[in-house]
Amino acid sequence: MGSKQVETVYCDFAKPFGAQDFQVLIGSVGVKSVVTNFYVQKNTKFSRRNTPIPFEVETVNNGRAMDLASGKFTAPVKGTYFFTFAGHASFPSSFTRVEILSISFYRNGNKVGTAEVGEFHSDNNQLCPLNFQTSQNLQAGDQVWLQIETVSSGVELYDDSRHLTHFSGFLLEEDFS
């Protein structure tokens, strides 16, 4: 670790400051200069492509790094963050082709990865879940968000008052380098 981590040491103050066993290394602490974690939900459906998915319900937003209206999380400090997304596609009645919803995770302007669900023989209002978990080494100021990649006609990222869409994240380890 060295210069990148804060180290926890055991000091025996009954000994003189220069003694060989005055200080013993225990470990690098999970020290953080900020508390950052969020859990937000939607309460309405959404089907717009190529735009960050906004969220309406703020359940947890310690540190306020998640902006619900823009759908963007901005890293307050350099470090490793963990994110999870769980949502649901609603399908129309369809028997002729596979209907699709795919959602990608973006870091700044770059697509990181994708979750997709498709149904072939579906009926109106059928819900199917799609999920995503990731960790990311972020610089302070980096932004992450979710975006619909592909959505068949009649398919939506569905939500209502039951809150079926879940986006959460937290600072796992801060990098003090």
Added chain:
Amino acid sequence: MGSKQVETVYCDFAKPFGAQDFQVLIGSVGVKSVVTNFYVQKNTKFSRRNTPIPFEVETVNNGRAMDLASGKFTAPVKGTYFFTFAGHASFPSSFTRVEILSISFYRNGNKVGTAEVGEFHSDNNQLCPLNFQTSQNLQAGDQVWLQIETVSSGVELYDDSRHLTHFSGFLLEEDFS
């Protein structure tokens, strides 16, 4: 942070106690007064509505805040907790309507959010996953659990000796305010 977090400081004991640079703030530590994390599984199917889902297999239960028989996790301290659920609906043979299983996450008496999976053209013993991740700011003594919200006739939260149902959680940040 201030009064709500434990702060880590660097002290230079070679300097006198009152010196201006005797103490330097590093950050607020992820200090916890308890270790709390669990991962439990089921080994049998379940389809009862309006009752916390019990778990049979204890894989991890550090701090013993998860009670498998009642299905309830009781927060030992005030803080932010993270929870994940992954399970599977088993469907019967059905071609006439969408069959559904939905599971909600409860905090004390209140429904927080929901995961649902539906199938239209399904065959006997077809399994489809549903998932949920959330974080929550809890008071000491707050309880959380999972509950079946909607279950079509013949549909079940399925499990057997393969352990298809996964509920885990941990204390993310303790709040010392």
Added chain:
Amino acid sequence: MGSKQVETVYCDFAKPFGAQDFQVLIGSVGVKSVVTNFYVQKNTKFSRRNTPIPFEVETVNNGRAMDLASGKFTAPVKGTYFFTFAGHASFPSSFTRVEILSISFYRNGNKVGTAEVGEFHSDNNQLCPLNFQTSQNLQAGDQVWLQIETVSSGVELYDDSRHLTHFSGFLLEEDFS
């Protein structure tokens, strides 16, 4: 906690070392001697049974405990770890039986738990997600990985340049006992 955790104490150095209130216990710190977290992806499909699933794309591998080629994570220290997996089954065109993909999480030689997705009426290239989250108390040197358990003919764990397969993990609490 006692001997198993590092304790954080408040020391008032203005008081003599032996005074009753010289040292006050705050809590057991989430101290770690190593930083360990990873997030890896696939970029190609895979359908081999009874072999750890390899990964091709290293996004995060702080501590380098995850070996992508072998698909195995080796715990660097004793402690509690958290893992998440999200992937997708691709189905062929099929109307005669339920097609299946199931993936299990292994700890050393032992199967811990499973995620499965089945489709009855499916069309070519239909993708359906399956997911898994778990925490594990591991000894230093313990290994965990993912493995295909059941895969119907024509079904695959699908991936391409969009990165649909996500495996992440991190050290939650180190055990110093």
